[in-house]
Amino acid sequence: MPAANIQVSETPLVLYALRRAxxxxxxxxxxxxxxxxxxxxxxDMALSNIALDLIGQxxxxxxxxxxxxxxxxDEDKLAYLRDVRQYRNLLLVEQPNGDFAQTxxxxxxxxxxxxxxxxxMMTSRxxxxxxxxxxxxxxxxxxxxxxxEWIIRLGDGTDESHQRAQAAIDHLWAFTGEMFAVDExxxxxxHAGIAVDPGTLRSRWLTTLSDVVxxxxxxxxxxxxxxxxxxxxxxxxHLGHLLSELQSMQRTFPGQTW
Amino acid sequence: MVTVLxxxxxxxxxxxxxxxxxxxxxxxxxxxxxxxxxRDVVLDGDHVEVAITPTYSGCPAMNMxxxxxxxxxxxxxxxxxxxxxxxxxxxxxxxMSEEGRRKLHAYGIAPPQSSHSRRALFGEQAVTCPQCGSGxxxxxxxxxxxxxxxxxxxxxxxxxxxxxxxx
Numbered sequence: 001m002p003a004a005n006i007q008v009s010e011t012p013l014v015l016y017a018l019r020r021a022x023x024x025x026x027x028x029x030x031x032x033x034x035x036x037x038x039x040x041x042x043x044d045m046a047l048s049n050i051a052l053d054l055i056g057q058x059x060x061x062x063x064x065x066x067x068x069x070x071x072x073x074d075e076d077k078l079a080y081l082r083d084v085r086q087y088r089n090l091l092l093v094e095q096p097n098g099d100f101a102q103t104x105x106x107x108x109x110x111x112x113x114x115x116x117x118x119x120x121m122m123t124s125r126x127x128x129x130x131x132x133x134x135x136x137x138x139x140x141x142x143x144x145x146x147x148x149e150w151i152i153r154l155g156d157g158t159d160e161s162h163q164r165a166q167a168a169i170d171h172l173w174a175f176t177g178e179m180f181a182v183d184e185x186x187x188x189x190x191h192a193g194i195a196v197d198p199g200t201l202r203s204r205w206l207t208t209l210s211d212v213v214x215x216x217x218x219x220x221x222x223x224x225x226x227x228x229x230x231x232x233x234x235x236x237x238h239l240g241h242l243l244s245e246l247q248s249m250q251r252t253f254p255g256q257t258w
Numbered sequence: 259m260v261t262v263l264x265x266x267x268x269x270x271x272x273x274x275x276x277x278x279x280x281x282x283x284x285x286x287x288x289x290x291x292x293x294x295x296x297r298d299v300v301l302d303g304d305h306v307e308v309a310i311t312p313t314y315s316g317c318p319a320m321n322m323x324x325x326x327x328x329x330x331x332x333x334x335x336x337x338x339x340x341x342x343x344x345x346x347x348x349x350x351x352x353x354m355s356e357e358g359r360r361k362l363h364a365y366g367i368a369p370p371q372s373s374h375s376r377r378a379l380f381g382e383q384a385v386t387c388p389q390c391g392s393g394x395x396x397x398x399x400x401x402x403x404x405x406x407x408x409x410x411x412x413x414x415x416x417x418x419x420x421x422x423x424x425x
Contacts, residue, residue: 131345
């Protein structure tokens with residue numbers, strides 16, 4: 001019999017950790033889909049390495065969430081036994097890989113944000129979150145540099161690569177607003193010095209984007225209408241398909257280990 | 259009392275030496291002590307607990323390293339040894355020993371440079387070829403065969419090589 005969904009006591013702190021963990025796991029899973037398919041060997045290794053970093057970050061955050069919740073859950077149950085509505089990741093990270101440009105633009109938008117986010121979280125009053133952040137920011141610096149170099153190469157490359165990179169930017173732009181949104185519970189954690197206020201990162205994030213996109217001879221969209229929903233569990237149809245693959249083993253053979 | 263203390267410190271040294279003999283499964287010339295992954299060995303009676311710091315969040319070698327520490331300690335006569343992972347302070351290549359750097363170079367991997375240059379978005383790095391010693395090298399990919407390595411090529415001898423990237 002397939003394994004049932006777990007119940008999670010979603011206190012603001014548990015939810016806070018889950019949101020960050022879900023971002024990392026879902027984006028890591030998306031990148032792992034390139035394994036064996038990337039346009040060249042070096043990129044195959046790069047995307048798989050970045051996926052590994054992200055999944056490692058997710059594990060630490062899930063472990064922390066489970067410990068904070070203090071119920072019967074653990075990192076594996078949180079990853080494998082929550083349904084789509086229980087996932088709290090950004091809509092951005094669940095978007096399909098598309099072509100190589102779309103994958104790299106998604107990665108660039110996220111890495112530019114995550115790099116600032118982890119650095120800010122290093123001063124969290126919560127010692128575990130600060131430690132996870134200190135580890136993650138070292139990795140995100142490499143992720144951002146990798147993605148930035150590709151944006152420039154694609155934008156300032158051929159007509160075809162330029163057009164595809166611009167199309168990816170235009171397509172994914174509406175999913176970036178959600179990175180800076182916070183709800184009431186998270187606002188309280190920010191006031192307590194535990195969570196990061198993403199609003200304070202927005203102008204620096206935009207500066208990074210403008211610098212790189214400018215050098216790539218691309219442009220950022222002018223429209224500011226933003227799609228939201230991921231943080232409260234309302235996802236695009238893509239996440240359900242992703243989870244059915246990610247969770248199929250544990251759903252079919254509950255408790256299965258290596 | 260003095261003898262007890264001496265006995266304890268001797269025992270702790272034995273445990274440390276056993277743990278420190280474990281090598282990185284991906285780079286078998288480096289021990290976890292060379293890498294700076296081995297942080298502490300705590301003795302409580304006959305029980306020993308080893309603290310390690312992961313290199314990269316998702317590095318698959320960490321599980322294997324933890325397992326091999328337990329095996330090494332069991333072999334050295336410690337029963338039910340424990341391995342604890344500590345996240346803070348975060349591991350950095352600045353902790354790699356001089357001995358470790360020397361061994362890496364001899365193995366054909368360029369050792370990590372100081373970590374302060376890591377933040378430069380498009381900063382130029384100068385890495386010396388571990389084969390021929392030339393400084394005329396170029397980066398092929400920031401991500402190599404394992405999390406901790408980047409792929410470089412020497413423009414003088416044309417050999418590709420791994421660079422243990424700073425972190």
